[in-house]
Amino acid sequence: MPREYLSSHTLGDTLVRFPHDPDTGVVGLEILPAALAAETVAPRESLHGEAFIDVLPGDDPWPARPVESLLQFKLVGDPYPGAFVQGHSMRNAETLRRFCFEGREVEERDGATTIETRLTSADGLLAVHRLSWREGDGALCVGCSFTNGSDRPVTLEMFASFSLSGITPFHEADAPERLNVHRFRSVWSAEGRHECRSLEELHLERSWSGAGAFSERFGQVGTMPVRKWFPFLAVEDTVSGVLWGARLHWAGSWQMEVFRQHDDVAISGGLADREFGHWMKTIAPGESFEATPATLACVKGGLDDLCDRLTAMQDEAVNTQPEVEQDLPVIFNEWCTTWGDPSHEKLCAIADRLQGSGVRYLVIDAGWYKREGTDWSSGHGDWNPSSKLFPNGIKAAADAIRERGLIPGLWYEMETVGSQSESFRAGKHFIERDGIPVTVRERRFWNMNDPAAVDFLTQRVIDLLDDCGFGYLKVDYNETAGLGCDHPDSQGEGLRRQVEGSYRFFEKIRERLPELVVENCSSGGHRLEPSMMALTAMSSFSDAHELVEIPIIAANLHRLLLPRQNQIWAVLHPEDSLQRLTYSLAATFLGRMCLSGAIEKLSKSSWNLVLEAITLYRKAVPVIKSGTSRRFGEVGKSWRHPRGWQAVVRKSETLALVVVHTFKDAPVQIEIPLAGEWVLEDSLVGESPEISGGIICHKPVGDFIGSVWLLRKP
Structure with missing residues (x-):
């Protein structure tokens, strides 16, 4: 049976889909670039056809890509997830089986769209997923809430801010050797080291039957939220050229997770749960709890394109800062x-x-x-x-x-x-x-x-x-x-x-x-x-x-x-x-x-x-x-002892700012791509690079040199 969808929505250039399993009632969340919708492929429904499955006795359907719930939470007293994952993940706990899809509301007002999905249990518990988008935004905001409508207290021990699955919709099976995970490490005085690892390097290939579930859960515990990791996660399909990414908005203990049990990859994140962050919260009858906010995006392009979309979501808040700040003193x-x-x-x-x-x-x-x-x-x-x-x-x-x-x-x-x-x-x-x-x-x-x-x-x-x-x-x-x-x-x-x-x-x-x-x-x-x-x-x-x-x-x-x-x-x-x-x-x-x-x-x-x-x-x-940045060069593995050079080009519609630094063993000539026609407006210490054919050519005079050029379109 082809995959069913409760609904699909085009929000800007992003297609949002809510897959639904009518047998289990599970509702999921998938996003992809709307322009690539025709390039998606129907996922295989079953592992039947694989020789190692077909030799097994019984009539198990051996599902290849069951729907993963868009809400992930766990209540104390319910059985823990199996598939050897306890201690590594609390996703897909038995709690979710108690909840069924109750309804969906879509509200469009003043250029903003909110899609609310509600799950309820027989004893009066309500879990709500809200996905929102504003006209002009390149990313989506997610908020989740839990309300206790029963007559007794219940205790949460895991409540994710988001869960995104269906990665990748551009391969019918388990997409071998094409999915990469992007993260940013951080330690004191050395913030933001990019790390890219394949799913295979992280040992996240699916198990042969789906009987084993695997997770790369990471984050930090405490009140320094950027300690070892930034609260950021992205997965890249290197063949389709699509990236999916998420950021958490939280200054305490948090976790992100790359989860794999079947063909697709799911990512989730939020408050650090009981296993990772010692967290449980009792919700009394009539009380509600809101998860920490998260931002999601997908893009056809590179990691920089994805990050541009996520960081641009911070513009609204910074624009409300005092007027004295607006010209960046x-x-x-x-x-x-x-x-x-x-x-x-x-x-x-x-x-x-x-x-x-x-x-x-x-x-x-x-x-x-x-x-x-x-x-x-x-x-x-x-x-x-x-x-x-x-x-x-x-x-x-x-x-x-x-x-x-x-x-x-x-x-x-x-x-x-x-x-x-x-x-x-x-x-x-x-x-x-x-x-x-x-x-x-x-x-x-x-x-x-x-x-x-x-x-x-x-x-x-x-x-x-x-x-x-x-x-x-x-x-x-x-x-x-x-x-x-x-x-x-x-x-x-x-x-x-x-x-x-x-x-x-x-x-x-x-x-x-x-x-x-x-x-x-x-x-x-x-x-x-x-x-x-x-x-x-x-x-x-x-x-x-x-x-x-x-x-x-x-x-x-x-x-x-x-x-x-x-x-x-x-x-x-x-x-x-x-x-x-x-x-x-x-x-x-x-x-x-x-x-x-x-x-x-x-x-x-x-x-x-x-x-x-x-x-x-x-x-x-x-x-x-207001601009977008791209980085060029090669600095070596050591930041304390860098070698080579680095250039950051930040462009707006009319200006380009080029900041170049050389390190030990700098090359005699540096070439920096810069599309379009540009002329030098000003520079630090009077340097004048050669600009021709969309290339900046610079001949640094030695190691540990800094240069700044401000360019303008003619």
Whole structure:
């Protein structure tokens, strides 16, 4: 029998299909490029015809591609999934067999389409899948909810945000040697390493009979969501040239999964479940629970095309940021200037140098609160400005910065408390594990659901920022809370609520101080995920402040976040050669320019180079803000010791920004493809590449050279 579909919908250039098995009642979700619908092939229905199946006794139908449910969840008390998968996956648990398709609603309003699919059980439980799309978007949003309409509590131990199956619809069977999985690894100061592995390399070939189910489940546990992995997953059909991808919007424990039991591949993701993230949640009668949001996309093209669609979904949130942010101002952060020892005098010297330079924000980083005998890392938490560093109060420093035409900013690590602070001994106001405050690296974590903790932070953070006239807040977060914290349901649920409490405090800051610019930092890039990006104007890209791999990391992140939100540091030293300064400054054109270092001690020629870079950056803002990026070159396997070269070309309709870095053993000539006709508008340090026949030809003068060219269509 051919596969049945409840319905199909064309949303933009994406075809959405809901396969339905009338015998089991299971409803699935498939997406594909609408233009390729005619190229799909009917999947085989059974394994019959394979010699190793036909020799078996009995009348088993041996299904080849049964429908996988678009909702994946598991209730405590129901049998666990078989096929040797327990401990590796909780997909396709017996819970799903209790639910039947109940109805479908499609709503179209104001250019938006929402497709709601409802599953119900005999005892009154309701699971809802909502797929939404807005006109002009290249991706789809997914939201799932669970409502307990029964007369007794039930406990979830797995609830996915999305489940997408039917990969690939362009092969009738198990698509050997054509499916690849794309992920991005991440560690401290080395964010965004792309990994591409075949299904075969991941040992995800289907079993010969379907009796075995296999899963590649990955993610992270804790409150640093970008730790080991980004919450991103894509599968590529290398023959059809189609990719399917997903991103999670969540700053806590999460998981993604590539699942294979039959011919097709399914991907899913969401909150880390009981097996992976210690999560269970009890839903009382009449209560509902919403899964974390996810974004899905598919495209005929390459990985960059898929990532463009997913990252573009962040535009809406960033466009609501304060008006002062809309022209992408340049930032100066004094961290690599004073190294945790800022003072009124030092800040005034920095502000004097920056006056009239084109820099708009001057951010006071960690250490402004230090008491005698404490340090910046463990002395935070009370948030009383140091009378030694700021004898006239920190407001006087903020006023002095504003008097010099700059917007003052201030650093907080507000969700944690250092061991040298008085607040460290604040009793029961921290999250606990086993009744003991969670303590790591001389830090504890405020319970962000404790009214007393929230009131304290409101006074010491929001009120101080407001009273002192700060226009910029840098929020850091330098440790993870780990596997979870005490809660009657589970430690994973305690952690989930902690993350929601942090969200609420960020929202409270925005409500009280709507014009405040907020930066998201977590020891660099540990919170570079969509939900935190939506709450803030920009994010620190990494803690790799002074390293040669800065341009490599910055380029990686073009696939994962908008450059307009990606703050790239250039630390400037008086002893740096002009070549080294240019290398550092060039990297900032890959996102938001942030300067640091002993700028007041730079020579005239060095400072003039900085001013030239700022001027060029202002010209490049339109294409940094709105464009698409492609990367070229070869840097070798080691980022700490890179070899070769890298070029990032970012284009809009009228501008092209080309940022080139060479590394050790650079080639004598570099050729960069650039379709169309372009002329040089401006460049850093006056370089003029040869542009001809859709190729940029550049002859670098050595290793570790940075170049920036702004091109315009004639």
